[in-house]
Amino acid sequence: LNSRLPTVGTTIFTVMSALAQECGAINLSQGFPDFDAPAELLDALDAAARAGHNQYAPMAGMPVLREAIAAKVEALYGAQYDVASEVTVTAGATQAIFTAIAALVHPGDEVIVFAPAYDSYAPSVELQGGRVVHAELLAPTYRPDWAAVKALVTPRTRMVIVNSPHNPTGSVWTADDVAALADVVQGTGIVVLSDEVYEHMVYDGVRHESVMRHPELLQRSIVVSSFGKTCHATGWKVAYALAPRELMAEFRKAHQFIVFTVHTPSQVALAEFMKKPGWYAQLLALYQGKRDIFRQALAGSRFELLPCEGTYFQCVKYGAISDEGDRAFAERLAREHGVAAIPVSAFYPDGRDHGVIRFCFAKSADTLGRALERLTKL
Numbered sequence: 001l002n003s004r005l006p007t008v009g010t011t012i013f014t015v016m017s018a019l020a021q022e023c024g025a026i027n028l029s030q031g032f033p034d035f036d037a038p039a040e041l042l043d044a045l046d047a048a049a050r051a052g053h054n055q056y057a058p059m060a061g062m063p064v065l066r067e068a069i070a071a072k073v074e075a076l077y078g079a080q081y082d083v084a085s086e087v088t089v090t091a092g093a094t095q096a097i098f099t100a101i102a103a104l105v106h107p108g109d110e111v112i113v114f115a116p117a118y119d120s121y122a123p124s125v126e127l128q129g130g131r132v133v134h135a136e137l138l139a140p141t142y143r144p145d146w147a148a149v150k151a152l153v154t155p156r157t158r159m160v161i162v163n164s165p166h167n168p169t170g171s172v173w174t175a176d177d178v179a180a181l182a183d184v185v186q187g188t189g190i191v192v193l194s195d196e197v198y199e200h201m202v203y204d205g206v207r208h209e210s211v212m213r214h215p216e217l218l219q220r221s222i223v224v225s226s227f228g229k230t231c232h233a234t235g236w237k238v239a240y241a242l243a244p245r246e247l248m249a250e251f252r253k254a255h256q257f258i259v260f261t262v263h264t265p266s267q268v269a270l271a272e273f274m275k276k277p278g279w280y281a282q283l284l285a286l287y288q289g290k291r292d293i294f295r296q297a298l299a300g301s302r303f304e305l306l307p308c309e310g311t312y313f314q315c316v317k318y319g320a321i322s323d324e325g326d327r328a329f330a331e332r333l334a335r336e337h338g339v340a341a342i343p344v345s346a347f348y349p350d351g352r353d354h355g356v357i358r359f360c361f362a363k364s365a366d367t368l369g370r371a372l373e374r375l376t377k378l
């Protein structure tokens with residue numbers, strides 16, 4: 001078979017969740033909560049389905065949800081998007097990212113992607129015949145080296161994909177990072193694809209620096225966020241993309257043939273749920289508490305904690321425990337010690353191994369307690 005993705009196997013998330021299940025390990029690998037979505041959201045879903053919202057939604061998404069999204073980003077980031085032409089509901093952030101790339105990247109175009117990065121970016125670019133150009137993020141802070149990023153820009157650079165808060169490292173951009181990005185793309189035709197799915201998980205009182213706060217960046221950005229992360233509902237696969245009219249018109253040309261439209265009752269339910277005051281503060285307090293408990297417990301272990309400024313992931317070095325490669329260590333951790341994690345080499349284009357694994361702490365107090373008991377014994 002003449003594969004379009006010859007170096008791609010099954011995603012590490014599928015592999016590690018399957019391993020966790022196989023050996024009965026506590027699953028801190030794939031990023032999803034082990035507690036349920038809020039009851040109000042589930043009730044709203046039931047009500048939406050029973051109210052007859054069961055046929056195709058409009059291609060761009062249910063107007064009530066698009067209105068709620070536009071109102072949210074205006075309130076939080078001061079960004080104004082036209083509900084009719086600049087907001088599109090997608091089947092997860094994964095589809096939004098894929099669609100943005102499919103719509104905009106021509107064969108031979110270069111796309112700057114940071115390394116490590118969420119694993120869907122590079123294959124999505126490669127499927128369009130684009131060329132991924134990697135910019136290194138270095139431990140322990142994993143901040144971009146902006147001079148190095150600037151040096152990667154060529155006349156062929158079509159897009160730069162950014163992600164703050166960052167999966168897998170939990171690093172969070174400052175306003176200076178956003179300004180530096182604006183400087184890199186100024187005077188070019190580069191489109192910014194900003195994956196902000198962890199926008200509500202930025203800790204210690206720091207604010208999320210969305211590209212939407214920067215009027216010049218906003219003009220050339222497609223911003224993506226996901227209700228999966230924001231509402232403890234990763235299985236619903238409902239997310240959205242925001243972009244200025246001309247970019248969004250291109251996005252929708254592809255969107256209509258990739259998925260056409262997204263699960264209708266979920267959209268109505270999410271629009272209803274978004275009226276709930278105080279949800280984002282509640283979400284943040286919940287995850288800040290989990291992060292603090294997880295870090296405090298691991299601080300007394302032989303794992304070396306890397307910073308976690310945002311997301312629901314905590315990366316650690318395990319060099320004091322083992323000199324194995326990260327895949328071997330993660331597998332043995334699951335099989336022998338009953339805790340599954342993600343080897344961070346899976347987020348590097350060349351599978352580079354820095355001896356780092358990633359835990360997801362979006363888990364109940366009971367799950368975290370049991371996992372920490374095992375991890376602190378190592």
Ligand code: PMP
Nearest residue numbers: 092093094118167197226228239
């Ligand atoms: N981007 C990042 C950085 C993620 O961590 C995830 C979650 N897996 C996604 C995109 C995909 O989100 P969704 O489940 O909404 O497709």
Ligand code: GLN
Nearest residue numbers: 011013014029030031167
């Ligand atoms: N975003 C989640 C993670 O990073 C899961 C994504 C997936 O399963 N594809 O773990």
